[in-house]
Amino acid sequence: MPPFEAPVSASASDASISRRGIARTxxxxxxxxxxxxxxxxxxxxxNNNGAPGGRRKxxxxxxxxxxRRRPRTWKKLLWVKQAYPDNYTDEETFLDHLQRNPRLRPYDFWPLVADSTVIVQHIGSVIIFVCCFVGIFQKRVSPVSVPNGIGTSASYSYYPPYETQTSSLSPRNQERLATAKSAILIYCALLGLSPILKSLTLSTSPDSIWAMSSWLLIINIFTFDYGAGTESKFPASLSTNAALMASTVLASRLTYTNEVFSLTLFSIEVFGLFPVFRRHVRHSSWTGHLLLTALIVLGAGSGLCVTITGGGWKAGVIGAILGGMLTCLAMGITSWWLIGLQRYKNEIHGPWDPARPIIRRHWD
Known part of the structure; x- marks a missing residue:
């Protein structure tokens, strides 16, 4: 009689097959x-039962x-031979050096308002120049009185107060003599060029002249170096050239030669010498800088109101008051606007940023 064999269930057979498959895999x-x-x-x-002892050893x-041959700690160095590919990234230390806005300097309200006075001064100077041109063009202002109004303060930029020198031929006096020679040369050159400048744009339509001069003055405002210090002797070249070109184009629309000469000389004082004087006052006396800003704002407001309305001194007073109020309001609004824009700044610096080379100006 054959021996009795116990039946094998389907679940047991499936489990044994799955174990053999896992072991094989x-x-x-x-x-x-x-x-x-x-x-x-x-x-x-x-298995422990079927494997010999030598193989287990x-x-x-x-x-x-x-x-013992496990890899060493990964280092972010390409010139070191490591057991990692070149594009390997350590997930644990990759974002350790992540920085957000590391060089952000928060703005303060009153320092921003104080810094905006430089922009206000230059824009006011441009407005005063345009008002003087309109006054000469409409025969409401004498051309002789225009360059004399700002000539004293502009020439002061070349003659700041210094200690008295004992020798008459000191370096400072020699510099003043050279400046006087340059002024005389410019004066004579403008006298000779005024008849030519008067007929420079006779064949050009007035609309083209107004558009060209407007764009040149806008370029002057946007390219002016507002952060220059006392070490820079002259304003930015692009800004100055654009302003002088605008004044030349506008002067060619005047009737008489003396008007062309006066407006051209006045433009040299406003856009060439007066910025140097303003910069000197700002770095020497903060009170004088504020007083000069107030005078420019009041003069620009009154001149603009008189030019637009054609009125007298009453219109000038109203324009000065409105100009001062609008200027203060604009300075405050723009300062708050710049402070509010800082929260949108999101500059991220991390270990993946390229290295910045150090350029040595002087070798030890």
Whole structure:
């Protein structure tokens, strides 16, 4: 009689098949330590009952040698030979040096208002120049009185107060003599060029002249060097050239030669000498800088109101008051606007940023 065989359930057979499949799959996979060995075959798993003792010893010896050959700590250095690819990224330390807005300097309201006075002074000077041109063009202002109004303060920019020199031929006196020679040369050159400048744009339509001069004055305002210090002797070249070109174009629309000469000389004083004087006053006396700003604002407001309305001194007073109020309001609004824009600044610096070269101006 054949021996009795116990029936094998389907679940038990499926479990044994799945265990054999998992064992076969794991035996064909590489272990993590095999990635650092050049020609190591896959480790085969074996049961404790069927595997001989020698193979178990070799497996233990291989695991110990693999643990000794574990890679060193990754360093962000391409010139060091490491067991990592060149594009490897350490996820734990990648964002350690992340910085957001590292060079952000928060704005304060009153320092911003104080810094905006330089812009107000220059815009006011441009408005005064345009009002003087309109007054000469409409025969409401004498051309002789225009360059004399600002000539004293503008020439002061070349003659700031210095200590008295004992010698008459000191370096300071020599500089003053050279400045006087340059002024006489410019004066004579303008006298000779005034008849030519008067007929420079006879064939050009007035609309083109007004548009060209407007764009040149706008370029002068936007390209002016508002942060220059006392070490810079002259304003920015592009800004000055644009303003002088605008004054030349406007002067060509005047009727008489003396009007052309006066407006051209006045433009040299306003756009060439007066910025130097304003810069000197700002760095020498803050009170004088504020007083000069107030005078320019009041003069620009009154001149603009008189030019637009054609009125007398009453219109000038109203324009000065309105100009002062609107200027203060504009300075406050723009300062708050710049402070509010800082919250939208989002500049991120991290370890992936390129290195900045250090350029040495002087070698030790």
């Amino acid at each position: 794991t035996s064909s996979h590489l272990r993590p330590e095999d990635a650092f060995l050049a020609n190591s075959p896959p480790h085969r798993s074996s 070799r497996d233990n010896h291989g695991s110990r040698s693999a643990s």
